[in-house]
Amino acid sequence: MSDKFHDECGVVAIYGHPEASKLAYLGLYALQHRGQESAGICTSDGERIYTHKSMGHVADIFTSPVLAGLPGELAIGHTRYSTAGDTVLLNAQPFSVACNKGKVAVAHNGNITNAAELRAELGRNGAIFQASSDTEVILHLVAHSSERTLAAALRDALLQLEGAFSLVFLAQDRIIVARDPHGFRPLAVGEMEISGGRKCYVFASETCAFDLIGAVYLHDVDPGEMVIAGPEGITRERWAPEKDRAQCVFEHVYFARPDSIVFGRSVEESREAMGRLLAREHPADADLVVPVPDSGVAAAIGYADESGLPFRHALIRNHYVGRTFIEPSQAIRDFGVKLKLNPIRHLLQGRRVVLVDDSIVRGTTSRKIVRMVRQAGAREVHLRISCPPTISPCFYGVDTPNRSELIAFDHKVEEIRRFVEADSLGYLSLPSLRKAVADDKHEYCYSCYTGDYPTELVNIESLIGTRQKAH
Ligand code: AMP
Numbered sequence: 001m002s003d004k005f006h007d008e009c010g011v012v013a014i015y016g017h018p019e020a021s022k023l024a025y026l027g028l029y030a031l032q033h034r035g036q037e038s039a040g041i042c043t044s045d046g047e048r049i050y051t052h053k054s055m056g057h058v059a060d061i062f063t064s065p066v067l068a069g070l071p072g073e074l075a076i077g078h079t080r081y082s083t084a085g086d087t088v089l090l091n092a093q094p095f096s097v098a099c100n101k102g103k104v105a106v107a108h109n110g111n112i113t114n115a116a117e118l119r120a121e122l123g124r125n126g127a128i129f130q131a132s133s134d135t136e137v138i139l140h141l142v143a144h145s146s147e148r149t150l151a152a153a154l155r156d157a158l159l160q161l162e163g164a165f166s167l168v169f170l171a172q173d174r175i176i177v178a179r180d181p182h183g184f185r186p187l188a189v190g191e192m193e194i195s196g197g198r199k200c201y202v203f204a205s206e207t208c209a210f211d212l213i214g215a216v217y218l219h220d221v222d223p224g225e226m227v228i229a230g231p232e233g234i235t236r237e238r239w240a241p242e243k244d245r246a247q248c249v250f251e252h253v254y255f256a257r258p259d260s261i262v263f264g265r266s267v268e269e270s271r272e273a274m275g276r277l278l279a280r281e282h283p284a285d286a287d288l289v290v291p292v293p294d295s296g297v298a299a300a301i302g303y304a305d306e307s308g309l310p311f312r313h314a315l316i317r318n319h320y321v322g323r324t325f326i327e328p329s330q331a332i333r334d335f336g337v338k339l340k341l342n343p344i345r346h347l348l349q350g351r352r353v354v355l356v357d358d359s360i361v362r363g364t365t366s367r368k369i370v371r372m373v374r375q376a377g378a379r380e381v382h383l384r385i386s387c388p389p390t391i392s393p394c395f396y397g398v399d400t401p402n403r404s405e406l407i408a409f410d411h412k413v414e415e416i417r418r419f420v421e422a423d424s425l426g427y428l429s430l431p432s433l434r435k436a437v438a439d440d441k442h443e444y445c446y447s448c449y450t451g452d453y454p455t456e457l458v459n460i461e462s463l464i465g466t467r468q469k470a471h
Contacts, residue, residue, distance in 0.1 A: 008034055008035050008081040008255065008397065008398060009034055009035045009080050009081065009093075009108065009109040009205075009397070010033075010034030010035055010204075010205045010206070010209075011107045011167075011168045011187070011203075011204070012078075012202070012204045012205070012209055013075070013076045013107075013168040013175045013202065013203040014027070014075045014200065014201075014202050014203075015074055015175040015201040015229035016073050016198065016199065016200045016229070017073055017192075017194060017200040020073050020075035021043045021062075021067050021070035021075050023075065023200075023202070023213050024043075024077035025067060025077070026209075027202070027204050028079050029059060030206070030209040030211070030257075031205055031206060031208070031209055032057065032059075033255075034081070034109075034206075034255070035079040035080040036057060036081055037055065037080050037081050038053060038054065038056065038079070038091075038092035038093075039053065039054070039056070039057070039058045039078065039079040039080070039092070040077065040092050040094050040107070041053070041075055041076070041077040041078075041094070042070075042075065042094045042096050043070040043072040043074060044075075044103075044170055044171070044173070045073070047172065048103070049096050049103045049104075049105055049170065050070045050071065051096055051105070052066050052069065052070060053093070055089055055092065058079060074173075074174070074175055076094050076106075076168045076170040076175065077107065078092075078094050078109075080092060080093060081399065088131075090130055090132075093107045093108065093133070093135060094106055094107040095131070095135055096170075097139050097143065099142065099143035100143065101143065101145075101149070102150060102172055104142060104169060104170065104171055105170040106135060106138055106139055107135070107168050108134075108167050109185045109205055110165040110166055110180065110184060110185045110396060111163050111165075111396050112135075112161050112162065112163045112165060113163030113396075114163065115134035115137050115163075118137045118141065118161075119134075119137050122137065122140045125144070127140045127144070138158075138161070138167070141156070142154060142156075142157045150169075150171050150174075150176070151176060154178070155239045158178055158226075158240065159239070159240060161180070163180065163395065164180055164248075164396035164397045165178070165185070166179050166185040166187040166205065167179075168187075168203055174229060175201070175203070175228070175230075176226060176227070177189075177221055177226070177227050178226040178227075178239060179220075179221045179223050179224070179225060181223050181224035181240045181241065181243040182243050182244065182246040182445070182454055182455065183220075183222070183223030183224075183242075183245050183247050183443075184248050184397065184445060185205070185251075186205055186220065186256070186262045187203060187204075187205060187220060188203065188206065188210070188218075188220050189202075189220065189221060190202045190204070190207070190210040190216055190218055191215060191216055192213070192214055192215040192216065201234055202215045203221070203227070206260035206261075207260045207262075208257045208260040211259070217261060219264075220263065220264060222236075222238075222242065223242050223243070223245055224238055224240040224241060224243070225237070225238055226238075226239045245443035246396075246443075246444065246445035246454040247263045247445060248396060248397070248444070248445050249387075249433060249437060249446055250387075250394070250398050250448060251263070252267055252436075253271075253274070253358050253359065253386060253387045253433075254295055254358040254387075255398065258298050265438060268298050270437045271299050271302065271386065271436075272298050272302035272305070273302060273435070274298075274299045274302060274386040274432070274436040275300060275303040275304075275305070275386060276302040276306040277428060277432035277433075277435060278299065278303055278356070278384050278386055278426065279302070279303040279305075279306035279307040280432075281426065281428065281429055282384055282427075283307060284352075284426075285352065286309060286351075286352040286353060286354045286380065286382055287309070287310075287352045287353070288310045288312050288314070288347070288351055288352075288353060289303050289307065289310065289353075289354045289356060290312055290313070290315060290347075290348075290355050290356070290373070291311075291313070291355075291356050291357075292315060292341075292355060292356065292358075292369055293313065293315055293316070293317040294317065295357060295358040295359075296356040296357040296358055296386070299356050299358060299384075300354075300356035303354065303384060307354075312344075314343060314344045314348050314373075314376075315341045315343055315372075315373070316342050316344065317340060317341055321339055334368045334371065334372065336368075337368040337369060337372060338372070343372055343373060343375075344376075345376045348373060348378045349376070349377035349378075350378075350379050351379060352379050352380040352382070353380065353381050353382065354384055355382065355383050355384065356386065357369070357383070357385060358385070359387055359390055360389070360408065360420065361390055361400065361406060361407070362405055362406070362407055363407035363419050363420055366383065366420045367419060367420045367421055370421050370422050374421070380423045381421075381422050382425075382426075383417075383424070383426075384425075384426050384427075385425070385427045385428065386428050387427065387428050387433055387449065388428060388429060388446075389413065389416070389427050390406055390408050390448050391408050391409050391448070391451055392406070392447060392448055392449075392450070393406070394447065395447075396445065398448070400448060413425055430449055433446070433449070434446075
């Protein structure tokens with residue numbers, strides 16, 4: 001049984017650039033918000049595969065000497081977030097192996113929902129696993145495939161996977177990327193011209209990575225599609241028939257950066273639309289609109305725009321909060337939140353405040369923030385959330401806790417309002433969220449708001465149990 005879900009990751013791949021490792025590093029730097037626990041890069045110089053991975057932040061891991069030790073024109077990179085105790089280096093990605101299909105490395109964003117079954121089966125056939133990560137399963141499937149070429153073996157392996165996966169593979173002379181047939185997690189393709197009119201191909205979870213390295217966004221990898229960049233150029237091929245699209249709406253609600261284009265749509269545009277629709281559905285008799293930074297900013301701008309209320313940054317975020325900090329021995333109330341956010345009293349004093357955030361998960365942080373705003377002198381606090389109540393865990397790569405820890409699973413909106421101590425509470429409705437992401441064709445996954453999952457989940461009870469253990 002795999003004991004860890006893949007949570008919240010970012011991937012990049014570079015083909016055909018003399019400074020591939022530096023570009024991968026910059027791409028990962030732009031994707032740091034997708035995972036802060038560990039990061040890694042694998043490169044190929046056509047012969048060997050070089051790897052460096054470590055715990056920590058991208059900028060701290062990849063120093064000049066480290067990057068100098070990653071030669072070659074091909075690179076893949078990964079940044080990973082995980083919350084459980086097994087955040088050991090062994091689980092850091094990319095993973096690489098030398099097998100009968102050559103030397104291969106892989107990095108993965110998503111969550112393979114049948115990994116436990118595949119792992120048990122492979123184990124029975126003699127496979128030895130180094131990590132508890134599901135991604136290793138993919139490499140074993142590739143190695144075990146009776147197909148001769150890497151692309152064919154990959155197709156063979158991918159057809160056995162269920163769930164969410166945006167994958168980047170590095171071989172000695174090519175990059176192969178693929179997306180699952182539902183297209184849960186994003187994966188974009190870009191290109192850049194380099195000296196001599198040569199083209200370099202780049203792939204990333206979000207287009208903000210392309211902006212930093214000066215690449216142009218071309219299109220997304222289609223669900224069920226594989227894109228191969230090799231000496232013969234770039235080719236697109238379908239490895240599986242496309243299923244009903246299930247693009248993760250939470251990318252637009254919270255996870256992606258607002259300056260990215262995700263699933264072909266601007267994240268900022270979606271978030272502002274969420275805020276505008278929220279203002280229509282849940283207006284408030286108030287004096288000003290305040291975002292919870294950074295996650296609530298774009299929606300709060302939309303809310304202020306639509307309601308005509310002034311927008312103020314009355315909560316200031318310290319962007320340099322690290323993972324560990326020394327608490328004073330005499331406990332300070334709500335210390336963790338105070339470390340991250342501080343209110344501007346004179347903006348809040350005596351005012352009726354609309355506080356906008358993207359989601360309430362357990363409710364504990366939201367309560368601390370509501371209290372903080374009130375203690376800073378706000379007369380009323382009207383909390384507005386730019387998505388529907390989160391009632392069900394995600395099995396496709398977003399880190400949500402077990403169902404029993406989700407406050408909206410077993411509490412009504414009025415009960416949640418009382419818990420977070422707000423004067424009023426309003427969530428965006430599902431139809432409005434759909435409208436905000438322009439989902440006319442039903443191409444998004446909303447399972448964290450509906451409990452309806454777009455794929456069959458084998459052993460759902462054990463998955464839920466695992467989730468509880470892991471978090
Ligand atoms: P809480 O009130 O404790 O449920 O925390 C809500 C806060 O957590 C909001 O400010 C959200 O922006 C943030 N949040 C929501 N989902 C996630 C997630 N998957 N990972 C990290 N933070 C999240």
